[in-house]
Amino acid sequence: MRRHLWCNLKRLQCVPTITNVLTQGISVAPPSAAATPTSSLLIIRSYSSIGELQPQLSPEIIRIMEQRLTAIEYRTAFLQNLVNQPEASPAEYARANKELRKLKSSADLISELRSKQKEINGLKSLRVDCSEDKDMVSMATEELGEAMVEEKRLQNLLLKSLLPKDDADERDCILEVRAGTGGEEASLFAMDIFKMYEKYSQKKGWKFEVVDLTESDLRGYKEASAAISGADVYGKLKFEKGIHRVQRIPVTEKAGRIHTSAVSVAILPQADEVDVQLRNEDLKIDTYRSGGAGGQHANTTNSAVRITHIPSGMVVAIQDERSQHMNKAKALKVLRAKLYEMERSRIHSKRSKLRSEQIGSGDRSERVRTYNFPQGRITDHRVGITCHAIDDVMQGESLDVFLDALLLQQEMDAIACFSSSQ
Structure with missing residues (x-):
């Protein structure tokens, strides 16, 4: 089945020509009256399958x-x-x-x-x-x-x-996942989300290196971070930042009730030493014994590293590796990425109204995507697309459904700016 999306460049909202289109488990929310295209600057995208977008440019x-x-x-x-x-x-x-x-x-x-x-x-x-x-x-x-x-x-x-290009799109990235509201269930979902990105990275042929993990009592992840490297990693994953909400029956629920929890995701472009120069006098480095689950994971040496960037007050702590040297190297990599993104956000806030957003407070109301397990669907609230193959997405198989749509929306914004500059 082929379908057509008419995209209003002024409103950046996609409107299907057929209401409630359903193709390969993907549906598009029906348009509101306010979303009807009125601008002459229209772009039509016809496609037979996700990932094969064929733009037809307006005169x-x-x-x-x-x-x-x-x-x-x-x-x-x-x-x-x-x-x-x-x-x-x-x-x-x-x-x-x-x-x-x-x-x-x-x-x-x-x-x-x-x-x-x-x-x-x-x-x-x-x-x-x-x-x-x-x-x-x-x-x-x-x-x-x-x-x-x-x-x-x-x-x-x-x-x-x-179209304007973001130089960071070609960079590697740092992924950070944090459990938000929802207690143990949030930490379990944070683990699921983290592993989803790991599987997606493997599918793309990217290198996925765990930087740090902090487990909850049920072996979920309170916090987890990874360094992902490969071709155009940040340009692909940058749309994932924000609040991911889950609706499902937790393993701790005895009465079978559905709970709602939230997870924060941050995607930071990795910075080179040339981009962010760290002076020794600006760094406070502390070492301590890393925590763990005990037994073979117990660490009796001061291998964990905490680095404080004095001018900004930013703190990064890494204890994933048994080697203090390796933990320090990882901590410096994360610190550079955070400082680089801080500077990018500062510049973007001056140049554009579209100020870079990050992980928010972890509150459910700030969601960018909802994962509803009882109904087997995932909805991205930014582009109004719902995928009814939740298991495939969690296995890293169908995440491109959302990433391609978000990339399309970014192109719409860029084209709108391109045309308005004339």
């Missing part, structure tokens, strides 16, 4: 994009002419070459697009010139259809290249 977006493409063409030609001038100074030559390298990928795509548009015009003329030759018209029509599909693909790639 207004194409018009705006063409203005940008023409400017890039002129700029590329100017720079190319400059580097070919013998009288250009070494500084001018270096600056021009550097800018040309930045423009190269877009310029190559533009060249492909222009070539394809020329082919389309030729095929259209051929159909007119040979209108009496049915075989020729049929062949030209078939090739024209293929060429127009390729033209749309190139336009979509170019639009993406023109």
Whole structure:
């Protein structure tokens, strides 16, 4: 089954053309009257399965994009002419070459697009010139259809290249999961969520390294953190930050009543030493004996490490490893990520109304997603999508349903800003 989502760029709300669409266990909440598209800046996405989104850009977006493409063409030609001038100074030559390298990928795509548009015009003329030759018209029509599909693909790639980029998207990340309201049940769900991300990371071929775990009495996780590394990890997982609410019957419940609990998730882009320079005089490092479940887990050496960043007051404590050196290395990695995200949030709050949000207070009312186990469904409240395959999601199999929709919403926001800047 194919379905179409009309997205109002001004409101950033997706409205299905068929109410209560259900495809592969995924449903979209019916639109309210206020969400009806009224703007001329519309983008339509048709897809036969999740993960195969095919954007169809509106004429207004194409018009705006063409203005940008023409400017890039002129700029590329100017720079190319400059580097070919013998009288250009070494500084001018270096600056021009550097800018040309930045423009190269877009310029190559533009060249492909222009070539394809020329082919389309030729095929259209051929159909007119040979209108009496049915075989020729049929062949030209078939090739024209293929060429127009390729033209749309190139336009979509170019639009993406023109949208603002977050440099952190390509970075690795630090995952932090904390039990919120709900007592022991919240800690058990925190463990389930943490393992969900571990399985999802394995599916993606990412490296998932546990940084620290603090267990509850029932062996759930009060707090858990991990370092995840791989291709575009932060750009994919950044949408997971916020409050995840669960509705299910806890193992401690004797009467079979459904309880509601909450878990906080934070996703921090990992920072390099170049990004965040930690001076020894700004750090207070304490060592102590790590806690544990006793028995073979008991630690009789001061291997746990607590680092306090004096200027910010931020504290990171790691006791997961038996080696003090390894715990210190992990603590520094987490501290850099926290300080890097703090600075990013400060900058973003000045530049945009969309201030970076993190884990909140852990209260159920701040939820971004609800996991309802009795009904076997998960609902993401930011995009209004419900998936009825909760077991698959918890096994890391269908999480892309939500991540792809959230990425689409981010693109809608970027396109809205792109068009409003004209």
